[in-house]
Amino acid sequence: MKHLFLSISILLCLNISAQKQYKTFELRYFTNDTKANGETDFSGETEWMDLGQRIRFLDEYANYAARYFDNDGFDKKVVSDEEIDQLLTGIKPQPLTGIRQTIPLKEWKAYGYKTGQDTEQNKKLEYWGNCNGAKIENGWLDLENGSVKKDIDSLTWRFKLETKIKFGQGSSCTISLLGENKKAIEAKLSGGKLNVVSNGKGINKQIANDEWLDLAIEGDFTQKRFNLYINEEQLLCYVPMSDTALTYIDKLSLQTSGKVSFDNIFVFNHNLIENIKARYASSVVIDEDFEPKNNIEGWQKSSFDDKAWKEVVLPSAHGGIREKGEDYYLRKEVEIGSFERAVLEMETLDPGGEVWINGQVAAVINTRRPVSIDATPYLKPNTTNLIAVRVKPWKASDPMHHAPSDHYIGWFLGRTKLMLSGKCMIQDAFVYSKNIGNPANQSHKIHIQNKGKYYFKGSVEINYYPWFPEEGGKIASYNQNVQVRPGIANEFEVDVPVYTPNLWTYNNPFLYKVEIILKDEEGKPVDDYVTTTGIKKIEQKNGDFYFNGKPDMLNGAQIMGFRMPLENIAKYNRCAPNETIAEELLMVKKMGANMLRIHVHAQNDTTDGINDSRYAEMADQIGLCLIWQTSGWVRNGEAWNIDFEGFPEYIKQVYNHPSIVMWEAGNHPNLFKLHDIEDTHDFVKACYRSIYSADQSRIISPTSFWQHAHYANYEGTLDYKGNKIQPVPEYMSELVTRGSQDAYAGYGHSWSSIRKAPNNWAASCLAAKDKAYFNFEHEESIGQPNWELCKGKPWYLLHSYEHKYDAGSIGKELSTDEWKASQAWQAFSAWESMKKQVLLGYDGFSWCCLHGGANMGTYKKPLIDCLGHPKLAFYVNKMVFQTTWAGSNNVDVVYGPNDKIKPVINHIGEAVNVSLVVKLETLDGKVLEQKRFDGISLAEGHSFTELEEFRFSKKLKENTYVISYEVGE
Numbered sequence: 001m002k003h004l005f006l007s008i009s010i011l012l013c014l015n016i017s018a019q020k021q022y023k024t025f026e027l028r029y030f031t032n033d034t035k036a037n038g039e040t041d042f043s044g045e046t047e048w049m050d051l052g053q054r055i056r057f058l059d060e061y062a063n064y065a066a067r068y069f070d071n072d073g074f075d076k077k078v079v080s081d082e083e084i085d086q087l088l089t090g091i092k093p094q095p096l097t098g099i100r101q102t103i104p105l106k107e108w109k110a111y112g113y114k115t116g117q118d119t120e121q122n123k124k125l126e127y128w129g130n131c132n133g134a135k136i137e138n139g140w141l142d143l144e145n146g147s148v149k150k151d152i153d154s155l156t157w158r159f160k161l162e163t164k165i166k167f168g169q170g171s172s173c174t175i176s177l178l179g180e181n182k183k184a185i186e187a188k189l190s191g192g193k194l195n196v197v198s199n200g201k202g203i204n205k206q207i208a209n210d211e212w213l214d215l216a217i218e219g220d221f222t223q224k225r226f227n228l229y230i231n232e233e234q235l236l237c238y239v240p241m242s243d244t245a246l247t248y249i250d251k252l253s254l255q256t257s258g259k260v261s262f263d264n265i266f267v268f269n270h271n272l273i274e275n276i277k278a279r280y281a282s283s284v285v286i287d288e289d290f291e292p293k294n295n296i297e298g299w300q301k302s303s304f305d306d307k308a309w310k311e312v313v314l315p316s317a318h319g320g321i322r323e324k325g326e327d328y329y330l331r332k333e334v335e336i337g338s339f340e341r342a343v344l345e346m347e348t349l350d351p352g353g354e355v356w357i358n359g360q361v362a363a364v365i366n367t368r369r370p371v372s373i374d375a376t377p378y379l380k381p382n383t384t385n386l387i388a389v390r391v392k393p394w395k396a397s398d399p400m401h402h403a404p405s406d407h408y409i410g411w412f413l414g415r416t417k418l419m420l421s422g423k424c425m426i427q428d429a430f431v432y433s434k435n436i437g438n439p440a441n442q443s444h445k446i447h448i449q450n451k452g453k454y455y456f457k458g459s460v461e462i463n464y465y466p467w468f469p470e471e472g473g474k475i476a477s478y479n480q481n482v483q484v485r486p487g488i489a490n491e492f493e494v495d496v497p498v499y500t501p502n503l504w505t506y507n508n509p510f511l512y513k514v515e516i517i518l519k520d521e522e523g524k525p526v527d528d529y530v531t532t533t534g535i536k537k538i539e540q541k542n543g544d545f546y547f548n549g550k551p552d553m554l555n556g557a558q559i560m561g562f563r564m565p566l567e568n569i570a571k572y573n574r575c576a577p578n579e580t581i582a583e584e585l586l587m588v589k590k591m592g593a594n595m596l597r598i599h600v601h602a603q604n605d606t607t608d609g610i611n612d613s614r615y616a617e618m619a620d621q622i623g624l625c626l627i628w629q630t631s632g633w634v635r636n637g638e639a640w641n642i643d644f645e646g647f648p649e650y651i652k653q654v655y656n657h658p659s660i661v662m663w664e665a666g667n668h669p670n671l672f673k674l675h676d677i678e679d680t681h682d683f684v685k686a687c688y689r690s691i692y693s694a695d696q697s698r699i700i701s702p703t704s705f706w707q708h709a710h711y712a713n714y715e716g717t718l719d720y721k722g723n724k725i726q727p728v729p730e731y732m733s734e735l736v737t738r739g740s741q742d743a744y745a746g747y748g749h750s751w752s753s754i755r756k757a758p759n760n761w762a763a764s765c766l767a768a769k770d771k772a773y774f775n776f777e778h779e780e781s782i783g784q785p786n787w788e789l790c791k792g793k794p795w796y797l798l799h800s801y802e803h804k805y806d807a808g809s810i811g812k813e814l815s816t817d818e819w820k821a822s823q824a825w826q827a828f829s830a831w832e833s834m835k836k837q838v839l840l841g842y843d844g845f846s847w848c849c850l851h852g853g854a855n856m857g858t859y860k861k862p863l864i865d866c867l868g869h870p871k872l873a874f875y876v877n878k879m880v881f882q883t884t885w886a887g888s889n890n891v892d893v894v895y896g897p898n899d900k901i902k903p904v905i906n907h908i909g910e911a912v913n914v915s916l917v918v919k920l921e922t923l924d925g926k927v928l929e930q931k932r933f934d935g936i937s938l939a940e941g942h943s944f945t946e947l948e949e950f951r952f953s954k955k956l957k958e959n960t961y962v963i964s965y966e967v968g969e
Helices: 002-017 051-068 081-090 117-129 577-588 613-622 647-654 677-692 750-757 760-769 801-809 816-838 874-880
Strands: 023-032 099-106 107-113 132-137 140-155 157-166 171-179 181-192 193-198 201-206 213-220 225-230 233-240 249-258 259-272 280-288 312-315 317-318 327-336 341-346 355-357 362-366 370-372 383-391 411-413 416-421 424-435 440-450 454-468 476-484 487-500 511-520 525-533 539-540 544-547 551-553 556-560 594-598 625-628 660-664 699-701 738-740 772-776 844-847 884-890 903-909 914-923 926-940 942-944 957-968
Touching: 023 051, 023 816, 023 884, 051 816, 051 874, 051 957, 081 577, 081 613, 099 327, 099 844, 107 317, 107 874, 117 132, 132 171, 140 280, 140 511, 157 171, 171 213, 181 213, 181 249, 181 750, 193 225, 193 233, 201 233, 201 539, 225 424, 233 613, 317 327, 327 411, 327 416, 341 355, 362 370, 383 411, 416 874, 424 511, 440 454, 440 476, 440 511, 454 525, 476 487, 551 594, 551 942, 556 625, 577 594, 577 613, 594 844, 613 625, 613 647, 647 660, 647 677, 677 699, 750 816, 760 772, 801 816, 816 874, 816 903, 844 874, 884 957, 903 914, 903 926
Parallel strands: 556 594, 556 844, 594 625, 625 660, 660 699, 738 772, 772 844
Antiparallel strands: 023 957, 099 416, 107 312, 107 327, 132 140, 140 249, 140 259, 157 213, 157 259, 171 181, 171 249, 181 193, 193 201, 213 225, 225 233, 259 280, 317 411, 327 383, 341 370, 341 416, 355 362, 355 383, 424 440, 440 487, 454 476, 454 511, 511 525, 539 544, 544 551, 884 903, 903 942, 914 926, 914 957
16 A cells, blocks of 8 residues: 555656656737837736637637647546546545554444424434335335336426346336426436437446436426436437427426336536526436435434444535535544543544433533543443534525535544543643754643642653555654643653654655654553655745745645535535545646645635644645635634634644645635724734734744735735834734735636736735745636536536636636637636736636536536536646746737847756757647757746847748747756
C-alpha cells in the first residue's frame, strides 16, 4: 500500500517538478491598420474588433485550444473512478498509541426517524401491499402477475425515476409513466432485453442479467425526450418519448408477467421557479424502500433491538430532502478492559445533539465544536458498553444564493474514538517548526492533565520517526522532566532538534510520526500521544509568499460543497463521502495546482464553514496546501457572527497537519462601512487574537475581501473616504496577510479592466513590497458546459444569473449554441488576466470555484462542469501554474503594423539557464516563422525576465494567428 500511494504521489508531482519544457500559447489578430497600434482591448476603450470579429476570434480560440489541450470533444473527465479508488486505497490511516488504549469507533448502527413516521410508513406499505399480485417481503415489493397504477404529483418539466429490479425465472416487467392515461415513457424488460417505444418506433437493447438491475430514467418535457440507464450505463440518450404530444405525467404503472421484485422506487421532480439564482426547485414524488419504519423508543438502552438499523462508517451524514426533519440515531457497542480514566472524543456532532453512555446522558451538545467527554463515570470496565448518539436535524434558515432549493443541509457525527489511560493523561500536543535549518527546531506544546490528588512527577520523552511515504527507525529523541499539578491542565513547551530534516512540501509530502511518552519517576511509561506532522515554515516577506525559505506561490481553486447528484447535494454539503474528497483533491492536483481553498458554506450570515480533518490528512499525503476556514467561519454579513471563541478549538483539532498554510476567518463580511472605524479595528484585533492564541506559525487572513473594511491602503493609514487614520497594531502583524477578490476579467468587466490592472487597493499592497498579496477569488468569468454531455439533466440549457456578464465583456449574451465561444472567453481572459497579475507581483490565485454544482448546477464560473468534465479554463490555469512560462509582456489582443512582441519569462525555483523559442503559427499548426533566444539566465526565487522586443518579418494576411512560447532547460 505504501509503495502504491508513493507511485501515485510521485506521478502527480511530476507534472510540475520534473518538467523540462514549458509551453504556452497566445492567440493574436494581426492587421495592417494603424488604429490597432498600441495595447488594444478585446472589448473596451481601445477595442479594434467589432462584435462579429470577437465572436469569430473566440470560436477560433476554442477550436485551437481544444486541440492544444488534447480534448477536441470537450468530453474528457478530469478524474476516473479508478484513480479515486487508488488514492483512497493508498492513504495511510493515522497511527495509534502504544501505551494508552486508543479505540477508533468506526462502525456504528444508524437510523433516521421523526415522530409519527412509523404510522405514516405503515399506511404507505399497506397501499403497495394491497395492489394486484403484490406482496411486501424482505424489504422489497414482490409483484407476481400483478400490476400497480399509482397516481403521482404531476411531472411537467424535468424528472428522474430510479428503481431496482430482480426477475424471477422467465418473468418480465413493464414500467410506464403515463399522462391522460397515455404512455409518455414505457420500458419493457424481459429475457435480458430492453424494449422501448420512442415516438412510435421500437428500440431494443441487450441488458445485463444481474440479480438486481438498477434502472434510471431521466425525462425532459421541454424537449419531450428521455435518457435510460441500466446499472449506470446509458443505453438510450435523449430519445423522443412514446407520445410527444403529452405535456405531463401523473401516473406510474408497474406490470409483471411472472414474479418480479422492486426495491427503492424513487421519483424526483424539478420545476422552473422565478428565482434567477436557483432557476428551478426539486421535490420528492415517491421515495419508497419497502421497509417498515420502526419506533425508536428506548434507542439509548442496551436492550433495544437495532437489527433493522443500517451499518455505517464514521463520519456519517443524514439529511437532505429525502431525510428532512429526521433525527439521526447511532449506536455502538464496545468491549473494554480495565482503566482508570476514559475520554470519548468526537470530531464534531453537527449541529448538535446528545451523547448517552450505558443509558445515561453523558453530554448535551449545542455547537459544532470538537467534543471531548470524560466518560470515566459512565463506562463499565471488563464488559461491553453501549454508546448512543442522537444528532439533531438542521435546516438552513438563511440560505445563501448559491445554495440548492433543498435547505436540509446534512447533519452528521464526525469520527469518534475512545481513549483509556491512567489518571495522568496527555490531552493533546501541538507541533510546529521554529526553524528548518540543520537541525530543524521542532516546538511541542504538550497539555497534560492529572486527575490524581497529588503532583505527578516524571518525564516526557519525544521521539521522531519517518512515517510517510515510508516508515523508518527513530531519528530524533528528547527527554524532559515534568511535574504535573493535580486537577488542572498543565502546559509544557519542549523543543526537539531534528538533524538533516526532510521538509514537507507539496512536491515532496514527507511526514514524521511524533511519539510523546509520559513516564513516572521510575521511568515506567504511563501514557502516550501519537501524531503525524511535517517540518515546514510559512512566511511572507519582501512582498512575496515564502515556503521553506524560498519564494513561491499558492495557486489553485476553492470548493463550495455543492456536488451532484441533486438528491444528495444538501445531505453531503458539510460532510462529503471519502470518494468526493479524494476526487476534489485529485482535480486540484491534476490542474498542476498546489492549493485548495476550503470554502464550504450554505448560509449567508452565520458560522457555516467546515473543519473536516479528512481533507488535511489526504492533503498531507498527496501534497497539497490548504487555506483553512474552520466551522467558525462566516460568508458575509456582520463579521461578529464569526465564532471567535471556537476558532482556537477548531485550530487545535487540525493543528499538526502541514498541508494547512493559512487560516481564514471570513469570506467577505461586508457591513463594516455601516459602522464607524472602531468596528474594523475591533474585528482585526478579535481575529488576530483568537487565531494567534492557538497558532503562531501560519498566515492569518481575517477576510478575503479587505475592501469591505475601512482600511483603504496597505498600511491602514487611510480609510475608504480618504481620511487619515491609525490602524491597530494587529493589522500590520507579520502573520496577517493581504489579498482580495480581484475579478479583472469577471462580472461583465471589459478588457480595459485587465489592461488597467491593478486596482488601487492591490497597487498599494503590491508597492509596499512587504507582505504577500493573494487573489482569493478571481476572474469570476463564465464558461458554458458542453451541453451535449448533460442532455436530460435538470440544468440542461439553463443560463445562470451570470449570463448578463457576456454583454459587458464580449458585447452580447452568448446563446447555448455558442457554448464553445463561452468557454473560449473564460479561458482566453483567464490567461491574459492571470499572466498580468503574476507579472504585477500577485502571490497566488483561488478560482471560484473548482467544479459545478452551485445554483442547482447552473453556476457557470467553475473550471469543471457538474459531471466532472474540464472546461478550457481548467487547462489555462494549469498553463499559468507551471513553475516557468513565457508570454508577451502585455495584454494587447490585436497587433497593428508597429506593434512588437516583448517576451517575458516568469520563473519560480532555482537559478537556471534556459532557451526560449517563440513561434508564429497558423491556426492549423503550420509554423510560419520562429525567433530563438539562447543563454537566458533565470534568477533563483521568483523572477521575471524581459527579453528583447521583436516583430516577425513575414508579411501576413489579416487574420488570427498563434504565438507559441517554449522554454527549455
